Every structure is written in C-alpha cells, then in structure tokens.
Amino acid sequence: MTIDYKQAGVDVTAGNAAAKAYAPLAKATQDANVLAGLGGFAAAYRMPATANPVLLAATDGVGTKLLLAKELGVHDTIGIDLVAMVANDLLADGATPMFFLDYMATDKLDVDLASAVVAGIARGCQLAHLALIGGETAEMPGMYPAGHYDLAGFAVGYADAERVLPRSVAAGDVLLGLPSSGVHSNGFSLVRKLLAETDLGQTPLADGRDVAAALLTPTRIYADEMGALLQANLLHGAAHITGGGFTDNVPRMLPDDLAARIDARSWQWPELFRRLQAAGDISLPDMRQTFNLGMGMVLSVAAGDVDRVRALVPDAVQIGVVALREQGAAVVWEDE
Known part of the structure; x- marks a missing residue:
C-alpha cells in the first residue's frame, strides 16, 4: 500500500x-x-x-x-x-x-x-x-x-x-488615555465563559449590536496617533493596556519610586464592560486587572504639553497624574 x-x-x-x-x-x-x-x-x-x-x-x-x-x-x-x-x-x-x-x-x-x-x-x-x-x-x-x-x-x-520609551517619567506628569475600540484581544477566556453560562449575550447593546459580534470588534491600532506624538517628542511613557489590564501594564512605564493616580470618575466605561461586570458579578479589582475598560493606551506627558497632545490626538482623555509612590501599589485609583 x-x-x-x-x-x-x-x-x-x-x-x-x-x-x-x-x-x-x-x-x-x-x-x-x-x-x-x-x-x-x-x-x-x-x-x-x-x-x-x-x-x-x-x-x-x-x-x-x-x-x-x-x-x-x-x-x-x-x-x-x-x-x-x-x-x-x-x-x-x-x-x-x-x-x-x-x-x-x-x-x-x-x-x-x-x-x-x-x-x-x-x-x-x-x-x-x-x-x-x-x-x-x-x-x-x-x-x-x-x-x-x-x-x-x-x-x-x-x-x-x-x-526609546519610557524616559523622563516624573511626578507631576499627566496621564492621558486613548480610547479603545472595545475589549480588544484580552480576557476572552472569561468572556466566553460568561457568554456560555450567563445571559450576557441575550440582549443587544443599546446601539443595537449583538453582544458577541461587538466582542469581535478589531483592536484599535494606535500607529497614527502614537507616530505623531513620537515625532513631536511629546511622550515620557506609554502603556499598552493588554493582558493584566491597568494593574499590570501601567507600572511597566513607571520608575520604582512613582505611582499612577487614576481618577476613576474621569471616564465612563463603555456599555460592553458594564455588561461583562454585571454578568459575572466581577469585582472592581478583577475588572481593572483583566480588561482595558475603554482605554487601550495610557500616556505619560508633561503637564505643559497636554494641550499640544490633544491638538494631535483629540480623543485623548485626562485620566490621572503621576505621583510619588508611597508604600503600596504602583496604580492607585481615586474612586470618590
């Protein structure tokens, strides 16, 4: 044979x-x-x-x-x-x-x-x-x-x-978030479990999109925005919010003596993230360590350069500041 x-x-x-x-x-x-x-x-x-x-x-x-x-x-x-x-x-x-x-x-x-x-x-x-x-x-x-x-x-x-970034990140820098297009490509083992075991996918989003289809929205690519900012030499640091969410990724651009103080009131989570949290009764710390929550890139820029950054990237959102790190976490959330 x-x-x-x-x-x-x-x-x-x-x-x-x-x-x-x-x-x-x-x-x-x-x-x-x-x-x-x-x-x-x-x-x-x-x-x-x-x-x-x-x-x-x-x-x-x-x-x-x-x-x-x-x-x-x-x-x-x-x-x-x-x-x-x-x-x-x-x-x-x-x-x-x-x-x-x-x-x-x-x-x-x-x-x-x-x-x-x-x-x-x-x-x-x-x-x-x-x-x-x-x-x-x-x-x-x-x-x-x-x-x-x-x-x-x-x-x-x-x-x-x-x-090469990060460089010159300093206390007093402003943190700017660049909005994401959705969940991007992290946390899908949890997402799929929620789709299979809860009612997450049964009701469309407010804009009429099917939840599962919305979850497939492609990850935003920040090449044009980042390219313009890098060319203008406006960045001290940047963090891509991927696996590990804010908790694990923002510290990667920070020196050991600095912390990111993030104002949780500075933006509202897109509906998809709110639905995910509700479907799984997911704790706030777990959400912050799993998903991008609507911000796919976090930038550290000098306070005096914020207006110049916004002129180049109009959808940038001020979400916090860089501060001296006291004993404790590198990412500190201000929720009230």
Whole structure:
C-alpha cells in the first residue's frame, strides 16, 4: 500500500494555492525598504536611516478570541487583532514599525478561510504602517481539533536609542488615555465563559449590536496617533493596556519610586464592560486587572504639553497624574 503526504493529512497543493493568494495581499502593505518578496527562504528589509539606531521586536497572538471568531464564522478581522497586539506594544516603547511576519497553524488548510485571515492581517499592517514581508502556514493534522487554527505575529520596529520609551517619567506628569475600540484581544477566556453560562449575550447593546459580534470588534491600532506624538517628542511613557489590564501594564512605564493616580470618575466605561461586570458579578479589582475598560493606551506627558497632545490626538482623555509612590501599589485609583 502506498501512502503519500496528502493521505497523511497535508495537502501541498492547497498550501501552494494559499501562498499564491497571500502574495498580492502582502504586496499591498510593502514599502520601498522591502528588498525581497514572499516566496524566498527569508525576507530582507533595509534599515531606515536614523541616529543611534536600535531595533525593537515584539510577538503576540490573539488568544481565545479565535474561538469566538470560529463560533461566529467571522475570520476577516481577527488578523487586524493579531497585528494590533504586536504593533501597539512596539509603539508603547517608542518604536516606528517596520515589518511583520505571521504564523498560522491549522489541522487542515482551508484556502478561503486562510485567505480571509491573511486579508485581515494585511489590513492591520496597513493601519500599523508595517510591511507584511513573510510568514508561515502550517497544516498539522492531529495537532488541532478539526476546523481550528492558531495565530502568532512577529514585528520589528526601530527608534533612536535616546528616545526609546519610557524616559523622563516624573511626578507631576499627566496621564492621558486613548480610547479603545472595545475589549480588544484580552480576557476572552472569561468572556466566553460568561457568554456560555450567563445571559450576557441575550440582549443587544443599546446601539443595537449583538453582544458577541461587538466582542469581535478589531483592536484599535494606535500607529497614527502614537507616530505623531513620537515625532513631536511629546511622550515620557506609554502603556499598552493588554493582558493584566491597568494593574499590570501601567507600572511597566513607571520608575520604582512613582505611582499612577487614576481618577476613576474621569471616564465612563463603555456599555460592553458594564455588561461583562454585571454578568459575572466581577469585582472592581478583577475588572481593572483583566480588561482595558475603554482605554487601550495610557500616556505619560508633561503637564505643559497636554494641550499640544490633544491638538494631535483629540480623543485623548485626562485620566490621572503621576505621583510619588508611597508604600503600596504602583496604580492607585481615586474612586470618590
């Protein structure tokens, strides 16, 4: 009996068809610094000219938000989430994004589904000003349940070594929040449990959107806003509010002797977060350590620069200040 690779569960022809479908999607994201296109063993990217250059790299995935995308049959936006999670990390450290590579693994390759995912990745790269220069699609029968896939993204940016963030964060700095587009891509193990075991998804949001569909809203990419602020040299620090919420991410931009004093009255949580909290009777500390609560990026800026920042990013919201850290937490909430 003859057994070939296809009988073992790997369809090389489908893989080649997928690669062919990806090529124009990737090409639409590429700039003059890309020296080699998809199809080679590696891709090349010319380092932009900058003083004191340093490379910054980040990698991430989208977690169990993929399972909700599968459940709803929506695969053309999850790639935006993938790019956003990586690009926003780079931006928070002051990097100018350069290029992105993706990894998709599945039990059996569905060319149409994979092309929809990569189309979302390409769209995310355009929003983040990243060149999609390569990736890998792996068909691995037996590794994943039927119909499932996983994603990972990798990106590189550059900066002047003297302007990498955080730097010069000081007591008296103002904290500004940049609104999120929704839950972004964190906390979905809890979200999915609430959808399955409570009435969370049974009543539409006030704007008429289905709750589950609203939860799939792609993560906001802050490339244009952060790029303008970095170019104007207006940032002392930035925190991307991802896994760990405010509690774990804001301290990453703070020196050990400083704390973020956040005024909880300075913005109202979007309805989706209020519904999540009510559905699971989730404590306030857990909400603050799990979700972005409507603010996807927190900036530390000099008090005298707030008006200049707002001129460049009109939707920035003042949410607190940086203060000396007394004994206790690095993030202090003022609720009254």
